[in-house]
Amino acid sequence: MQFSFRMPVAVQxxxxxxxxxxxxxxxxxxxxxxxxxxxxxxxxxxxxLKAAGLVEVAAGVGGAKLLxxxxxxxxxxxxxxxxxxxxxxxIQENPNPQCPVGRNIQQVLGARLSVVKDNMxxxxxxxxxxxxxxDIDSAEQKHC
Amino acid sequence: MQFSFRMPVAVQxxxxxxxxxxxxxxxxxxxxxxxxxxxxxxxxxxxxLKAAGLVEVAAGVGGAKLLxxxxxxxxxxxxxxxxxxxxxxxIQENPNPQCPVGRNIQQVLGARLSVVKDNMxxxxxxxxxxxxxxDIDSAEQKHC
DNA sequence: GCTCATTGTGATACATGGTATTACAATGAG
DNA sequence: CTCATTGTAATACCATGTATCACAATGAGC
Numbered sequence: 015m016q017f018s019f020r021m022p023v024a025v026q027x028x029x030x031x032x033x034x035x036x037x038x039x040x041x042x043x044x045x046x047x048x049x050x051x052x053x054x055x056x057x058x059x060x061x062x063l064k065a066a067g068l069v070e071v072a073a074g075v076g077g078a079k080l081l082x083x084x085x086x087x088x089x090x091x092x093x094x095x096x097x098x099x100x101x102x103x104x105i106q107e108n109p110n111p112q113c114p115v116g117r118n119i120q121q122v123l124g125a126r127l128s129v130v131k132d133n134m135x136x137x138x139x140x141x142x143x144x145x146x147x148x149d150i151d152s153a154e155q156k157h158c
Numbered sequence: 159m160q161f162s163f164r165m166p167v168a169v170q171x172x173x174x175x176x177x178x179x180x181x182x183x184x185x186x187x188x189x190x191x192x193x194x195x196x197x198x199x200x201x202x203x204x205x206x207l208k209a210a211g212l213v214e215v216a217a218g219v220g221g222a223k224l225l226x227x228x229x230x231x232x233x234x235x236x237x238x239x240x241x242x243x244x245x246x247x248x249i250q251e252n253p254n255p256q257c258p259v260g261r262n263i264q265q266v267l268g269a270r271l272s273v274v275k276d277n278m279x280x281x282x283x284x285x286x287x288x289x290x291x292x293d294i295d296s297a298e299q300k301h302c
Numbered sequence: 303g304c305t306c307a308t309t310g311t312g313a314t315a316c317a318t319g320g321t322a323t324t325a326c327a328a329t330g331a332g
Numbered sequence: 333c334t335c336a337t338t339g340t341a342a343t344a345c346c347a348t349g350t351a352t353c354a355c356a357a358t359g360a361g362c
Contacts (some may be wrong), residue, residue, distance in 0.1 A: 018320060022249040025267055029259045041337065048185070048257040049250055052322050057338065074330035076337040105166040106193055114298055115173045122293040123169055126233070130281045137274045149266040152235040154258055162349060185308065196351050201309065218359035220308040310359070318349080329338070 021089075023049055024059050028092065028143055029150070031069065032084045039077040041052040059096060066095035084143035093138050102134070103127040164240040165233075167193055172236065172287055175213065176228045183221040209298070210239035212270060228287035231277050237282050246278070247271040 018128060026049050031040050042060065046053040060078055063069045068087060071078045080087070105123055109116030170193050175184050182188060186204065186206055190197040207213045214232060215222045224231070249267055253260035 017247050019248050019250055020320085022247065022263070022267055026250065026253065026259055026263050029263070030257070033259055043337085046252045048260045050252045050254055050260070051250065052342090053338095054323070055321070057340085058257055061339070067255055071338070072330085073328080073338050074293060074336085075332090103161050103166065104163050105165055106170065106195065108194045109170065110192045110194055113174070114294060115170055115177055116192045116194070118294045118297045119166070119170050119173070125164055125293070126285050126290070130278055133281055134278055137277055141270050146266055146270070149269070150258060150262045153262045153266060164349085188310085188318085196308095198311090198352070199350070201311085203308070215309070216359085217309050217357080220359095245356090303362105305362080306360100307358105308360105309356105311341090311354100313352100313354085315352080316350085318347105320345100320347085322343100322345080324343080325341090327339090328342105329336105331336100332334090 017097070019032075019051075020059065021093050023051060023055065024063060024092050024096045025089065025143075025146065027059060027078075027083075028063070028068065028080065028087065029146055031078055032143055032147060033123065033150075034153055035079060040079070041076045045078075062096050063092070066091060068092070068095060085146055088139045088141045089141045090135050090138035093135070104129045161241070162274070163195075164203065165237050167195060167199065168207060168236050168240045169233065169287075169290065171200065172205060172207070172212065172224065172228075172231065173290055174223055175224055176287055176291060177294075179223060184223070185220040185250075189222075206240050207236070210235060212236070212239060228291055231287045232283045233285045234279050234282035246270075246275045 027045050030045055030048050034040060042053040042056040045056045045060075049056065060069060060071050064071050065092045066079060068091065069078050075139055100123075103124075105120050105127075109119050171189050174189055174192050178184060186197040186200040189200045189204075193200065204213060204215050208215050210236065212225060213222050214225055245268075247268075249271075253263050255261045272286050
């Protein structure tokens with residue numbers, strides 16, 4: 015099991031916008047060449063980020079901008095913008111009610127797993143785009 | 159994105175074995191009727207649990223047993239027994255090396271996400287089969 | 303040694319979801 | 333009005349998860 019590309023793609027889009035705002039126009043074609051995916055994927059992802067209130071996209075003329083400063087945007091928001099909010103885990107829906115394990119598994123295991131999911135979201139909430147931009151800058155310096 | 163049924167199914171199998179050991183013979187057909195999936199799914203899952211050293215399965219005559227007490231088996235082991243150990247997250251493999259974001263995204267975001275994954279596994283490691291058995295018993299008492 | 307319920311496993315089928323791509327109407331600055 | 337661009341529908345393809353059938357191998361008990 016793996017998460018899809020979507021969240022990493024969304025993060026890369028947002029980082030590019032943050033880093034190149036005012037320098038280049040952030041069109042879906044430009045972003046597509048940084049991420050190396052099809053421009054339509056970028057446009058769909060930008061649509062989700064727009065719906066989440068993270069960016070604005072200029073229809074017609076093109077170009078995307080952040081609506082909030084990078085230090086105010088967390089991975090949690092990005093994740094929730096692009097991933098369906100279904101349960102992360104998936105417990106068999108029709109266990110046997112005759113069996114004491116079957117008739118309680120959903121409640122018992124579900125409670126444990128929802129803690130795990132909450133912790134994951136809390137971890138995401140601790141990382142901002144500004145953190146990642148700083149990480150990138152320090153990685154760049156090491157290369158030079 | 160969702161995890162598959164596999165881990166919850168494996169947990170339910172192990173709980174049934176723990177609860178009914180010595181009372182019923184734990185064949186794949188019996189377990190399939192508690193979990194309500196095809197017996198072949200049970201046999202495949204038991205095969206993974208056997209490979210992980212959690213259970214033994216009597217070929218021929220049938221029946222599965224735990225190889226360790228429930229308080230020594232954590233959700234982490236169960237999870238890792240049945241889920242491929244690929245990266246939980248999936249970062250675009252060929253970002254544009256010309257772009258400062260593209261050429262660092264894997265390292266930078268990958269480092270952050272591997273922390274999230276480690277935390278998730280640590281959460282799993284804190285829950286044992288014995289905990290779940292106790293949860294089930296207390297849920298059963300409330301129903302009576 | 304035979305029987306028979308059971309396991310282990312390969313093959314197949316099907317549904318779902320992610321990704322890539324084409325096409326085109328709608329948009330809006332210049 | 334023009335034209336680069338966005339938004340979106342349609343389509344295709346592949347990978348993965350799940351269900352199911354079939355059958356050889358197993359091994360306890362008679």
